[in-house]
Amino acid sequence: MAMAPTVKVVLGSIAFGIFWVLAVFPAVPFLPIGRTAGSLLGAMLMVIFRVITPEDAYAAIDLPILGLLFGTMVVSAYLERADMFKYLGKLLSWKSRGSKDLLFRICLVSAISSALFTNDTSCVVLTEFILKIARQNNLPPQPFLLALASSANIGSAATPIGNPQNLVIAVQSKISFGKFLFGLVPAMLVGVLVNAAILLCYYWKLLSSEKDVEVAQAAKDMIAEEDVTSHRFSPATMSHLGSMNSQDWNSMIESIPQSPSINGEFGHVETLRNRVSYSENDIRPATSAGTESAKVSNASKELGGVGGIPQRREEGASGRRYVRNGSWMSGMKEGFSNLSLEEKEIPVERWKRLLWKTGVYVVTIGMLIALLMGLNMSWSAITAALALIVLDFKDARPSLEKVSYSLLIFFCGMFITVDGFNKTGIPSALWDWMEPYSRIDSAGGIAVLSLVIxxxxxxxxxxxTVLLLGTRVAASAASISLAEVTKAWLILAWASTVAGNLSLLGSAANLIVCEQARRAQFFGYNLSFWSHLRFGLPSTLVVTAIGLLLIRN
Known part of the structure; x- marks a missing residue:
């Protein structure tokens, strides 16, 4: 492809440069708008600078990739609700034989779960659990966090749904799910084992030392408690409930219609207010707690005869409160009948949940079978997502809220920005210079290509990187042999994925583990850039080299 006019090259480079800076450093001081807004800004500048037309910009958005991303995120959300990742967490600690055994298990579980449910999802749900296990057993968290992040990246290379770049490669190359899987599984399995061996060698002394030394080492990187914040998901529609204080509760309770003539509802309102007061007393000093409880007791006595209606409450076996407004015996009978109904409902609810969880697993397995059969990956994932929504038989908003729509928007902007940068001719010119040294018909060419990736x-x-190099690497391989095209795509998938282990900024999974660990409540830990790089650099080079020898086309 010939170079575009100079003005278009300069303006396109500026737009791509802005996108790159905000994608790699989303919180730069001069424009801290984040990755998603940065990708949209880059796309908009490509259109405004007339590097790409609006029609071409819309055409650059790859809908199959977005559909596959959306479907897999919805399926992952339902799998999380079905306790899939809780079971994986239990597998880590089940009959563990020590720190080295735990490290090896984390590598395997992280790799397999990432291949099936994406590396980002696995890191989100497993990070805090691994931190908890490490802290409870007085183990240093660093090797286990590195095992989680690095193995998640390596494991995700095995399938098209393991990470975003593999999604792009699978859609653009039209390689079937099964061919993709069988081409990279050997490299993935050996890569995970080699990565685990490097971790064990690197941290052998630390994992073998006495517990008091381990605790001291772990304490060095522990974050102060006041700096740790919880990362629990809280839907926006319910966020106001968690921030209410006792005055808010009292005002809300007072807004409830208070009619003393309807079966003691006024007494129920006062019970709510008293419960709020009791919850406040639990966190106050003992001296003030006694005073406040006395006030509550006196207030309840004064309210006992409001409206001339004597109100006496009895505590039934089921823990329910009954206001005496008629026959005491009828209230007791009603309490026992309600208790028996609840006891009958508990097994029913358990069976319903068990059947629902089984349905979630069956639908997920069906999706994987459809992918292995070579059916359209995007529509297979979307169909599985909709099947789970229907199976749930309730409002799907809580599950759909867990979809990372910002990631989908980021991809839209990135597609447009990269397509505009390709139209400047710069990537083609650079590849024309590198292509003679990067041909995959020789070991040296594969090494150079992998290093560039x-x-x-x-x-x-x-x-x-995949968007810029994908078609060019495939075209270069096609000039050698059509059989080499698949191998070229798989090399690109392997090298670009394992490259995420090189540094902390290399992949989103690394950043997720780092942030989740730093913000984890009670178990906060700071995984620094240099501590990751010291392990990541040798591990990435060794694992990449070994994996390249095992890729099959």
Missing amino acids: LILSNVASNVP
């Missing part, structure tokens, strides 16, 4: 993936991020 490793560097670009850490400089420009792995998904833009």
Whole structure:
């Protein structure tokens, strides 16, 4: 492709440069708008600068990739609700034989779960659990966090749904799910084992030392308690409930219609107010707690005869409150009948949940079978997502809220920005210069190509690297042999994915583990850039090299 006019090249480079800076450093001081807004800004500048037309910009958005991303995120949300990741967490600690055994288990569980449910999802749900296990057993968290992040990246290379760049490769190359899987599974399995061996060698002394030394080492990186914040998901529609104080509760309670003539509802309102007061007393000093409880007791006595209606409450076996407004015996009978109904409902609810969880697992397995059969990956994932929504038989908003729509928007902007940058001719010119040295018909060419992918993936991020190099690498392989095209795509998938282990900024999974660990309540830990790089650099080079020897086309 010939170079575009100079003005278009300059303006396109500026737009791509802005996108790159905000994608790699989303909180830069001069424009802290984040990755998603940065990708949209880059796309908009490409259109405004007339590097790309509005029609071409819309055409650049790859809907099959977005559909596959959306479907897999919805399926992952339902799997999380079905306790899939809780079971994986229990598997980590089940009959564990020590710190080294735990490290090896984390590598395997993280790799397998990432291949099936994406690396980001696995890191989100397993990070705090691993921190908890490490702290409870007085183990240093660092090797286990590195095992989680690095194994998640390596494991995600095995399938098209393991990470975003593999989604792009699978859609653009039209390689079937089964062919993709069988081509990279050997490299993934050996890569995970080699990565675990490097971790064990690197941290052998630390994992073998006495517990008091381990605790001291772990304490060095522990975050102060006041700096730790919870990362629990809280839907926006319910966020106001968690921030209410006792005055808010009292005002809300007072807004309830208070009619003393309807079966003691006024007494029920006062019970709510008293419960709020009791909850406040639990966190106050003992001296003030006694005074406040006395006030509550006196207030309740004064309210006992409001409206001339004597109100006496009895505590039934079921823990329910009954206001005496008629026959005491009838209230007791009603309490026992309600208790028996609840006891009957508990097994029913358990069976319903068990059947629902089984349905979730069956639908997920069906999706994987459809992918292995070579059916359309995007529509298979969307169909599975909709099947789970229907199976749930309730408002799907809580599950749909867990979809990362910002990631989908980021992809839209990135597609447009990268397509505009391609139209400047710069990527083609650079590839024309590198292509003679990067042909995959020789070991040296594969090594050079892999090194270029490793560097670009850490400089420009792995998904833009795949978008920039994908078709060019495939075209170069096609000039050698049509049979080499699949191998070229798989090399790109392997190298761009494992490249994420090189540095902390190499992949989103690394950043997720780092942030989740830092914000984890009670178990906060700071995984620094340099501590990751010391392990990540040798591990990435060794695992990438070994995996390249095992890729099958």
